[in-house]
Amino acid sequence: MSLPAERAQNIARVLIEALPYIRRFSGKTMVIKYGGNAMVDQRLKDGFARDVVLMKLVGLNPVIVHGGGPQIGALLQRLGKASEFVQGMRVTDSETMDVVEMVLGGLVNKEIVNLINRHGGSAVGLTGKDGDLIRARKLMLRRDAPELAVPEIIDLGHVGEVESIDAEVVHMLVGGNFIPVIAPIGVCDDGLSYNINADLVAGKVAEVLQAEKLLLLTNTAGLLDQDGELIRDLDVARVNALIDSGVIQGGMLPKIRCAVEAVQAGVKAAHILDGRVEHAVMLDLFTDEGVGTLIRPRAPK
Ligand SMILES: Nc1ncnc2c1ncn2[C@@H]1O[C@H](COP(=O)(O)OP(=O)(O)O)[C@@H](O)[C@H]1O
Numbered sequence: 001m002s003l004p005a006e007r008a009q010n011i012a013r014v015l016i017e018a019l020p021y022i023r024r025f026s027g028k029t030m031v032i033k034y035g036g037n038a039m040v041d042q043r044l045k046d047g048f049a050r051d052v053v054l055m056k057l058v059g060l061n062p063v064i065v066h067g068g069g070p071q072i073g074a075l076l077q078r079l080g081k082a083s084e085f086v087q088g089m090r091v092t093d094s095e096t097m098d099v100v101e102m103v104l105g106g107l108v109n110k111e112i113v114n115l116i117n118r119h120g121g122s123a124v125g126l127t128g129k130d131g132d133l134i135r136a137r138k139l140m141l142r143r144d145a146p147e148l149a150v151p152e153i154i155d156l157g158h159v160g161e162v163e164s165i166d167a168e169v170v171h172m173l174v175g176g177n178f179i180p181v182i183a184p185i186g187v188c189d190d191g192l193s194y195n196i197n198a199d200l201v202a203g204k205v206a207e208v209l210q211a212e213k214l215l216l217l218t219n220t221a222g223l224l225d226q227d228g229e230l231i232r233d234l235d236v237a238r239v240n241a242l243i244d245s246g247v248i249q250g251g252m253l254p255k256i257r258c259a260v261e262a263v264q265a266g267v268k269a270a271h272i273l274d275g276r277v278e279h280a281v282m283l284d285l286f287t288d289e290g291v292g293t294l295i296r297p298r299a300p301k
């Protein structure tokens, strides 16, 4: 493989320009949540895989946690089953759980692994069952409303939350130069599978690994305010006000909650960004302020 001299010089210039950024993040862990809504078309998927491979090659440690909500919905529809969500969480009966496990642990996980490997990386796919990575407990949602004397408890079936993460298998893979690709399926003490929102898993994985950054790739420019304008930067105190006023709804609720919990538990920063933008991950790394919405533990002084 050989390049014309002028092209080689241009590449060298760009790499040298990138050096301070690469040095800043070298050896650091980046947890990237790749949402089902960001897996739009082949060009974007290829771009994502190339970014991840490049990150690894320059010394960062990317760890991928993926979703696949739209992909689960599509298969359920083919099977004649409707999708129902409460506060951004899929109501999951045992038949739906089988579909979730097949789509996330099978189709989507292996598609991402294959994509990264085809672009020159070494990815290994896991669900929370592999290496006992994700222990889950049943999630009981609370609904508070003025007309309710006591909060309503909503049972969503096989929907879980993270009880604990045993990251040994992740450390082993990262140490062996692999890129872990994690599907958000947990297992509880009695061996039952639980469907966990991928944002929640990504936040907990970032916490346990004490990641430098948690990047949440989705299908909006970031968190939008009541006028649809991008909020570039917010601290934990403002998040609650935005939830109470109804600005943050649906799938954005677990996303923002997990980002807040992660930064409160020691992750340096969380970003919600548009995965439909080409090279979104690199854009985030190579700009001081990042792109999308930055969530930090407290407002800058
Ligand atoms: N304030 C908000 N800003 C941006 N998106 C919001 C907001 N409130 C609700 N949403 C919704 O949240 C969605 C992202 O969540 P979700 O569909 O679960 O994405 P993903 O599959 O990437 O996790 C957006 O597409 C949007 O419809």
Ligand SMILES: CC(=O)N[C@@H](CCC(=O)OP(=O)(O)O)C(=O)O
Residues within 6 Å of the ligand: 034, 035, 036, 037, 066, 067, 068, 069, 070, 072, 088, 089, 090, 100, 159, 160, 184, 195, 196, 197, 198, 199, 251
């Ligand atoms: C409990 C719950 O809602 N689980 C999600 C898991 C997948 C996911 O989170 O996918 P995205 O990130 O693409 O939305 C679901 O069943 O859709």
